[in-house]
Structures are given as C-alpha cells and as structure tokens.
C-alpha cells in the first residue's frame with residue numbers, strides 16, 4: 001500500500017505530464033520496497049494531476065491529497081518517497097531545504113524527473129516527438145542540476161534517483177551519490193523504463209548492495225589497545241593472549257575494508273569508554289563526537305551506550321568468568337568420617353561391643369579359678385584389634401579363641417574398606433562450589449584480570465553479592481588489590497585455592513602452556529556477570545557507512561572468515577588427559593582432624609596424669625596422718 005501526498009499549491013508555471021510519465025512513476029513506486037509514503041512536488045496542469053491521481057487509484061495506491069507550501073520533516077518511522085519535477089520553478093529550493101533538514105538521507109527516497117532533451121514540454125501531449133531520434137544512453141545530466149547536486153549531502157546512505165527521459169517512451173534510471181562528503185558525484189545507470197516493457201533494473205534493488213565498492217573512500221575507525229606491544233603484533237601470532245579481543249576484531253575489520261575497497265584511518269584509544277559528565281571517553285567518545293565512523297573493536301552493549309552509538313554486528317563470542325581448580329575435599333569437610341555412612345558406623349560400633357561382651361563372658365569363665373581378670377583387659381584387647389595392634393591377654397579356651405578370631409576377621413574387613421575409602425577421598429575434589437555465592441563463602445582467594453572493563457564492572461556492581469566480592473575479596477581496603485595480569489592470575493590458579501576472573505579464551509591458551517596435564521583436569525568456571533550479551537561492533541549515529549558495513553560484517557560471517565579468526569585467537573578449554581598419573585601430596589589440612597584427635601588425646605592423658613599424681617599425694621597424706 002502506498003500513500004500519496006500531492007503537493008501542488010506553491011508551484012508556478014504549470015506544465016503538462018503525459019501518460020508515459022505517469023506510468024513510469026507508478027512502475028517506479030511499485031518497484032521500491034518496502035512501500036513508502038509518497039509526496040509529489042509537481043507543477044503540472046490540473047488535468048495532468050487529475051490523471052496521476054486517477055492512475056494511482058486504479059493501481060491501488062492509497063491517496064491523500066493536500067497542499068504544502070514548504071518541506072516539512074514528516075514524523076514517520078517508515079520510508080518516504082519524494083517525487084520532484086526538476087522542470088518546475090522552485091524545485092532547486094526544495095532540494096536545498098531537504099539538504100538542510102538532512103532529508104536526503106536514510107529513509108527518504110527521491111525521484112527527480114528530468115527531461116533535458118525537450119525544449120517545450122507541451123509537445124509531449126502533442127505526440128510530435130521525433131521517433132527516429134537516437135536514444136542517448138549516456139549518464140549526463142544537465143550541468144545546472146549536476147552542479148547543484150554536487151553541493152548537497154547526497155552521501156552513501158542516500159537514495160536519489162534521476163528519472164531521465166531520453167526519448168518519448170523511454171526513461172533511464174540514474175542514481176547519484178557521493179562516496180565521501182568532499183568528493184565528486186558518482187552517477188550510475190541502474191535501469192530503464194520503456195512503454196510495454198515496464199521497469200527493468202540491471203543491478204541490485206538494494207541501495208547499499210549497489211554501493212559496496214567505496215573506491216578507496218576513507219573510513220575513519222578507532223581501535224582499543226590496552227597494551228603497548230599490541231600494535232607491533234596485530235598480524236603475527238606473537239602474544240596472542242594479549243589484547244586478544246582487539247586482535248581478532250582487527251583481523252575481521254581488515255576483511256571488511258577489503259570487501260568495501262575502502263581506505264582506513266585508524267585511531268587508537270586505550271579504553272572502550274564510559275560516561276563522565278555527559279560526554280564519553282575512549283572509543284565511545286570518538287563515535288559520539290563523530291571523529292570516527294566505526295569502532296573496529298567490539299564493545300559490550302550497555303543501556304547508556306545505546307543513545308550515543310549504533311551497534312551493527314557481533315563478531316566474537318567471548319566469555320568472562322571465575323576460573324579455579326576445585327579445592328580438595330578435605331578443604332571443606334572432615335574426610336575421616338566420610339568413608340562409612342552413619343548406619344555403618346553405628347552397626348560397626350554395635351558389633352564390636354557385642355563381640356567384646358562375648359569375649360568378656362568367655363574370659364570370665366576361663367579365669368574363674370585364677371580370678372586375675374578385669375573388664376578393662378577386654379576393652380584394651382578390642383581396641384587393640386580395631387587399631388590393628390596386639391594385646392598381652394590371650395584366650396586359652398576354645399570359646400575365647402573362636403570369639404577372638406571372629407573379632408580380628410571382622411575388624412580387618414572394616415579396616416580395609418576404611419583405608420581404601422580414605423585414599424580415594426584424599427584425591428577427590430569438592431563439587432560443592434557451584435554458584436557465585438558458594439564461591440564467595442568458600443575459603444578461596446578471589447582475583448580479577450587487570451583490564452579496563454573488568455575494573456569498571458566490578459567497581460560499579462550494585463548487586464550486594466558482587467559488591468561484597470569486589471570490596472572484600474578482590475579489592476579489600478587496606479590490603480593489596482587482587483587485580484593482576486593474566487599470567488600471574490593463572491599461575492596462582494595453578495597453585496590452587498585461587499579463583500580468577502578473566503576472559504576465558506586467551507586464558508585457556510596460557511593454561512595449555514603452563515599447567516601440567518593433571519592440573520588441567522576438573523577446571524571449573526562460574527560466571528559472574530550473567531546479564532552481558534556478547535560485545536558488538538558499534539558505529540557513530542551519523543555515519544553514512546552504517547548499512548554497507550553491516551552487510552560486510554555479515555558477509556565475513558557467512559563466508560567463515562569470522563570463525564577462522566576467532567578459532568585462531570580463541571582457544572578451547574584444554575582437554576584433561578593425565579588423570580591416572582597424578583600424585584596427590586597430603587598436607588596438614590588433609591590430616592587435620594586426625595591431628596586434632598591426637599592433640600586432644602595427649603591433653604587428656606596429661607590431665608589424667610596430673611589427677612593421678614594429686615590423688616596419690618592425698619592418699620599418702622591420709623595414710624601418713
């Protein structure tokens with residue numbers, strides 16, 4: 001559905017328009033996709049206007065006619081097509097007004113009607129046009145019109161087409177635009193219309209696709225570099241883990257400039273940019289001040305940035321997270337109670353108690369004559385058996401010996417299973433750290449990589465948990481802060497009990513370099529800022545290159561170039577291959593509960609000793625007196 005706004009009141013010098021012109025206009029409007037609101041600035045005789053209206057309504061074009069005295073910015077989100085008859089007086093004025101109002105760009109399309117070869121236009125109606133006249137297939141436009149267009153902002157994102165009548169029944173479609181603001185006008189024939197054949201367009205119907213070759217026009221780009229060495233190693237494979245994101249984005253941007261046949265002026269900045277007093281720093285600042293067309297390094301899509309830049313394409317999937325080696329199980333639990341379940345512990349104790357009771361009965365019977373038998377002897381024997389020690393007490397009779405053997409057999413099974421379990425538990429790691437909150441409460445030290453965005457996001461985190469992580473763990477007041485280089489951080493991860501927040505892709509490269517095989521096993525990650533989407537390439541709001549660059553980025557995505565560069569720079573998580581050959585060294589922390597038992601035992605025995613000495617002294621005194 002098309003909407004026509006017919007503006008005619010201000011035009012003087014009415015001329016006539018013939019049927020062919022009208023058919024041409026209608027075919028042209030139908031060819032344009034998506035359909036647009038139509039405004040016509042013509043100075044035709046009323047009769048011609050009526051005919052246009054009639055023709056359009058016959059072709060199902062929705063009409064609305066009213067008069068305008070000057071160009072207004074139509075508040076619309078869709079497209080608007082202006083039809084301007086350049087033969088009319090005041091047509092130039094309209095173009096200049098449109099230029100000032102930035103209405104020669106983006107969603108405004110223009111069809112300029114021109115017929116330079118006919119002096120008197122009334123002859124159209126007379127059908128006296130000499131048929132034999134050679135059809136000039138040149139892309140000439142009148143000098144006057146050309147010199148005017150040259151001074152207008154008909155940039156790459158404009159859609160200005162001159163409908164030039166070259167013979168009575170043939171119109172040429174001539175597009176004009178300027179690849180750069182200061183450069184000359186490019187004129188290209190994109191199709192023609194003739195009666196009977198209708199409109200035939202020889203190139204793509206999409207404006208941006210027709211203009212993909214910039215012919216070395218200049219694109220101003222800006223790139224974020226956080227390390228001094230990066231500029232020397234943009235193309236080689238040295239230090240791939242430094243400024244990885246910048247490097248892979250730069251490689252992709254080079255393909256884009258090659259596709260567009262553009263030349264590039266690259267500015268360097270050291271940060272993506274954050275808002276300070278309404279103006280932006282870094283890359284965002286370059287785009288906001290229109291000092292660059294495109295930020296060739298992608299950046300996170302933040303709400304505040306949406307008002308100053310446009311995001312056009314995602315290039316690289318990147319993920320930042322806390323990475324750590326899960327701490328040993330003994331770090332979070334007393335592994336000495338873990339081998340048996342509660343029921344097994346109770347059953348074992350009960351069994352030993354029952355056997356001890358039987359043993360006691362047997363011994364009582366055996367020693368019934370000698371009488372030198374105490375229940376503590378039996379307790380000692382049982383404990384000795386549990387601890388795989390002997391005892392001086394020996395059963396002499398059949399009953400006692402049977403019970404003793406049974407005790408030893410029971411105990412050896414318990415002992416074997418217990419020690420086997422302990423060995424396995426000593427080597428196992430805990431999987432109790434699953435969320436950011438677990439991580440915060442675990443005893444692990446936390447750190448983060450020292451890059452601009454990492455510092456920014458941690459320091460501005462408003463959520464209480466992340467804020468606490470920042471103020472208590474990563475940047476505690478009065479203690480050295482835990483922002484460190486990627487290499488340092490991962491070295492500490494390797495040594496254990498340390499969780500490091502960084503970009504995983506480059507991190508995995510270092511991990512595969514410095515970690516031992518078994519140390520690569522079981523690496524765990526926890527995402528801290530889940531609300532991030534991947535970074536996107538951004539362009540300035542006013543750049544005429546937005547559309548063609550979006551297309552170029554999609555081309556490199558479709559052709560696999562993007563994937564190639566990402567695979568080159570971003571490493572996958574290293575595979576764990578050496579689990580079998582690992583040695584686990586047992587430290588104090590692993591035996592801590594056992595040591596505790598020993599210490600308590602020693603303390604008890606010393607206390608008992610003191611009590612004994614005291615009691616002995618009391619009795620001596622009593623007997624002495």
Ligand SMILES: *[C@@H]1O[C@H](CO)[C@@H](O)[C@H](O)[C@H]1NC(C)=O
Nearest residue numbers: 120121122123125126127128
């Ligand atoms: C139309 O054609 C006739 C002759 O065919 C001629 O006399 C007349 O001047 C023409 N009208 C115009 C406006 O040229």
Ligand SMILES: *[C@@H]1O[C@H](CO)[C@@H](O)[C@H](O)[C@H]1NC(C)=O
Nearest residue numbers: 213214215216217260261262
């Ligand atoms: C790129 O632009 C230059 C300058 O206009 C031109 O000479 C060259 O042929 C173009 N390259 C391609 C591949 O179109």
Ligand SMILES: *[C@@H]1O[C@H](CO)[C@@H](O)[C@H](O)[C@H]1NC(C)=O
Nearest residue numbers: 225226227228229230270485
């Ligand atoms: C980068 O170079 C500048 C000047 O050459 C120097 O002051 C700065 O410390 C360097 N930064 C790093 C991270 O090496």
Ligand SMILES: *[C@@H]1O[C@H](CO)[C@@H](O)[C@H](O)[C@H]1NC(C)=O
Nearest residue numbers: 274275276277278279280281
């Ligand atoms: C923002 O404005 C305040 C007060 O005018 C000033 O002290 C501060 O330095 C400014 N910050 C930046 C980054 O310009």
